[in-house]
Amino acid sequence: MDASLVRPASIDDTDRRILAAVAAVPAGRVASYGQVAALAGLPRGARRVARALRRAPSGTALPWHRIVGADGRIAIPPGDRHREIQIARLRAEAVTVDGGRVAMARFRWRPDLDAWLWGPDRAAPR
DNA sequence: ACCGTGACGGTAT
DNA sequence: TATACCGCCACGG
Numbered sequence: 001m002d003a004s005l006v007r008p009a010s011i012d013d014t015d016r017r018i019l020a021a022v023a024a025v026p027a028g029r030v031a032s033y034g035q036v037a038a039l040a041g042l043p044r045g046a047r048r049v050a051r052a053l054r055r056a057p058s059g060t061a062l063p064w065h066r067i068v069g070a071d072g073r074i075a076i077p078p079g080d081r082h083r084e085i086q087i088a089r090l091r092a093e094a095v096t097v098d099g100g101r102v103a104m105a106r107f108r109w110r111p112d113l114d115a116w117l118w119g120p121d122r123a124a125p126r
Numbered sequence: 127a128c129c130g131t132g133a134c135g136g137t138a139t
Numbered sequence: 140t141a142t143a144c145c146g147c148c149a150c151g152g
Binding site (some may be wrong): 032033034037044045046047048049050051053054064067068069070071074075076077080082083086 | 132133134135136
């Protein structure tokens with residue numbers, strides 16, 4: 001058997017770490033591509049994160065919509081329907097999106113702060 | 127192997 | 140705050 005048929009080279013272990021990091025972002029908060037990369041152990045892997053999400057199946061349960069640019073911008077280019085989907089999903093979680101961007105000072109995920117406010121293993125507040 | 131491109135990011139202006 | 144550059148990394152022609 002060709003392992004590539006079961007575990008395509010297009011989705012390696014690095015991608016798995018990236019997806020795991022994305023899955024860790026709680027509802028109502030957002031993380032930047034670079035932040036996710038750092039969590040996945042890829043200091044300069046922001047673009048790698050973007051690639052992983054771009055390739056993820058559109059029906060995935062992954063909270064990919066919680067990932068935005070470091071400055072809060074919705075990074076998906078206009079014209080791609082996923083851009084509107086992301087905005088709608090964020091708003092559904094009470095995350096404000098103005099002028100195509102999220103106020104990072106208010107919605108950026110801070111794992112340490114959440115732990116301090118709510119304790120471990122608990123969803124973040126809005 | 128070369129080169130353009132991008133769901134990026136940090137710095138300078 | 141916005142724009143311009145440039146470094147970075149992987150992909151595809």
